[in-house]
Amino acid sequence: MLLSRRRLLASAGLGAAGVGLGASGYLIGHEAATAEAAEAAGTVPFHGEHQAGIATPAQDRLHFAAFDLETESRAELRELLEEWSQAAREMTEGRMIGAENDNLLAPPDDTGEAKGLPASNLTVTFGLGPGVFDRPGLGLAGRRPPELKPLPPLPGDELNELESGGDICVQACADDPQVVFHAVRNLARIGRGTVTMRWSQLGFGRTSTTSRGQETPRNLFGMKDGTANIKSEDTEAMNEFVWVDDGPAWMRGGSYLVSRRIRMNLEVWDRSSLADQEETIGRRKYDGAPLGGQEEFEPLPLDKTGPDGEPVIPTNCHVRLASARENGGVQILRRGYSFTDGVDQSLGELEAGLFFIAFQRDPEKQFVVLQRKLGVHDLLDEYIKHVGSAVFAVPRGAEEGGFVGEALFA
C-alpha cells in the first residue's frame, strides 16, 4: 500500500495548512521533497516534531511491547534510546539494521526476517513509563511531567499484573505483520541487558480510523469502530487533545499513551439479538449509522426521541457515554487493534478482544474521565473486561540526526 500524499502530510503533523507552513513549520524545503519520495516508497519519516505512529493514518497491523528497565545508569538509558532510534530509522526506511550483516564470523546485526519486504509504512513509537522517573540512580525525578503517573484504579478493572505496566514501550505499526514483528524483535535484541520484555501484544487488525481518507474498520463485535475518532487532519483537535505544548521541553510535541488490553466476551455477545447489540453501541451494525440517523458520519442525534418518547440513542449506550458532549468536550485519539492469543482454557473459547491504545495530552483529564463513566454505566460492560493497563509519556519526535528522548538528557 502506498502512502497517499494526504496521509503523508497528516503523518508529518501537518493539517490543512499545507506544505511549507504547517503548525510547526517542520516540513519545509528538502524535507517536503523527501516526503514526496517517501510517499512513493510506502515509508513514513521517522524524524519530525512529533513521533510517527500517532497522527500517522493507522496502519493495519501492530506489535506492541513493554519493557522493564534493568539498569540504574542514566548513560545506559540514553544509549538505549539512541541505539533504538537509529535502528528504528533504518527499519522505517526499509533498510536492514546496522552494518555487520555480511560478516560470517559474527551474528548479523539484523535478524533478517524482513529482508525483501517493503517498509510497509512502518512506524516505531517509543514511550517512557512512570517508573523510569522513580529510580534514584537515573536522577530523572526533576524532569517528570506531572501528567505522568500510574492510572488510578478504575471501574471495570480486572487487571493482570503480567499484562500491565512497564518502564518503556515500543509501538510498532505497519501494513505487514512480519515487519512489525521484526521491529519489536530486533529492538528487544538491541536492548538485551538493559531492558527485559515484560509483555507484548500482536494486533491483527486496526479498529480505529485516524485519517479522513480511511474506511472505518470493524471490531470483533462486528461493529464499525472509530467513526467519531479525532482525525489527524483536524489540526485544531490534535492540538487541543493530543499534543503536549507545555511542561518539560522533552515532552513538547509529545503525547501520553494509555493502553488497555480489553477482553471481549464473544460468546455472550454472539447470543445477543441484533437489537441488543445495536442498542448497546448506539449504532446500526451494518452501516454504522447512529440509531435514529441515516448515515455513518452524521452527528449523533443525542437529543432526538422516538415515538415512545425515549431517546433514539439509548441513555447508557456506548457512543452516548463516550461522546464529547457528555464528557465536557473531552476527546482522545484512539488507535487500537483487535487481537487473539489462542484459547481461554477455562472457558473453551477464543481469548480475543481489543488492544486499546489512546493518545492524549493528559490521561487523568481525558482517558480517566471517560473510563470512570464508561466503566460504570456503559451497556458494553456486560461484554468486556479490562485485563491489562499501562501509561507512557511519548516524547516529542527526534530531530534529524537526533534520537527520541534526547531532550530528557540535555
Add this chain to the structure above:
Amino acid sequence: MLLSRRRLLASAGLGAAGVGLGASGYLIGHEAATAEAAEAAGTVPFHGEHQAGIATPAQDRLHFAAFDLETESRAELRELLEEWSQAAREMTEGRMIGAENDNLLAPPDDTGEAKGLPASNLTVTFGLGPGVFDRPGLGLAGRRPPELKPLPPLPGDELNELESGGDICVQACADDPQVVFHAVRNLARIGRGTVTMRWSQLGFGRTSTTSRGQETPRNLFGMKDGTANIKSEDTEAMNEFVWVDDGPAWMRGGSYLVSRRIRMNLEVWDRSSLADQEETIGRRKYDGAPLGGQEEFEPLPLDKTGPDGEPVIPTNCHVRLASARENGGVQILRRGYSFTDGVDQSLGELEAGLFFIAFQRDPEKQFVVLQRKLGVHDLLDEYIKHVGSAVFAVPRGAEEGGFVGEALFA
C-alpha cells in the same frame, strides 16, 4: 490480491493437464466458467475433488483451531459437518453466513466482523482426529483408515497436552487476518454444544511456498523457507506424496495433516554467527542459495566437497537431513506459518516460532520418518522444540451441494 489463473487452476487440483480434463475431470463445463469468475473476485472454490487449502497457493495468514467433540451422536457429527460446510462455502464466496442477519429480535447468524472485506482467497479445510473413530457411540470404527492414528513419541518432543491433539480441526487461510479469525470464530459458534475449542493458533506470515508463482518467504530465523517444497503444479509429486487414492471412499482425494507447534529460541539463534546460522540450515541467509551453490532454486549439491574435503552442505544441516535423497525419496507438502503469542514470562523473551503444517498420504511413512531423523541429528535442534502436535485425516472435497465428510456417513 486477485487469484491468478494459474493459482486458481492449481487450487482446483489441476496440474499441467489444463481446464476440461484435469486429473479428476472435476473442473468442466460451467465449473470452468465459475472458476474464471472466481479468479476475478479473489475467491477459491470450496467444492472439488480435494478440499481447498492444501494445493491452494499458501495464503498469507492462518487461523487454525482444534476442537474436542462433545457428543456421541453420529447424527450430530454429521449435522455439524454439514452446517460447517455450508458456512464455509458462504464465507469463501465472500458472503455473510446464513439468512437471519437483519432480524432485530434474533442474534445475527454472522458475527459481522468480515462484512465489507473481500473473500481474500479464504479457504477452510476440515480434518478428523483419531479420537473420532474411538468413540463407540459414533460407530465409525469400521471406517477408520489404518493411516489415521496418534503420532508415536518422537525425538525433540516437549509436548504440551493443551496445545496438542483434538477431534476435529479447522484450518482457515486467507490474505487477511480478520477474514480467517472471522471464519474460525463463526464455526466455533455454530459448533457450540457439539464441539469445544481445545486450542487455536493464529499464524501471521506464511513460511511455505506451495506454488511455482510464489516468492519464498522467510521464517523467524530470517531464512528463506520452503524452497524445495512440493509445488502444487507438480501433479506427479502431489499424487505420489499428498493425495490419498486408496482405502475408505471418504478419504480418496483427501490427505493427512500433521501440525506441530515449534517454539524457536530466537535469543540463542540471534547470538549465533552468520556462518553458524548458514551451516545449521545449509543455505545462505540472504539469497537462499544452497551452500556451495549459486542460486536459490538449484538442486542441493549434496555430494560436492570444499577445499577442505568436507561436504559443502554439512552432514547434519537441516536441508540435507530433510532432503528427499537422504530419506528414501520421501517428501511432504509443507504449509506452515510464523506465530507469536506474547512473552514467555519464564525467559522474558518472545514466545514465537513456526506453526508447522504438512500434508501427506501417510504420516507414519512421511512426517514420522523425517522427524525421527531430524529430531536426533539436525543442527537446528539446538534452537527449536516441538511443543504442540496433532494429526488429522482430511476427507476428500465436498461435491457441489454436498459437505465435507459426507461419504463417511454413506
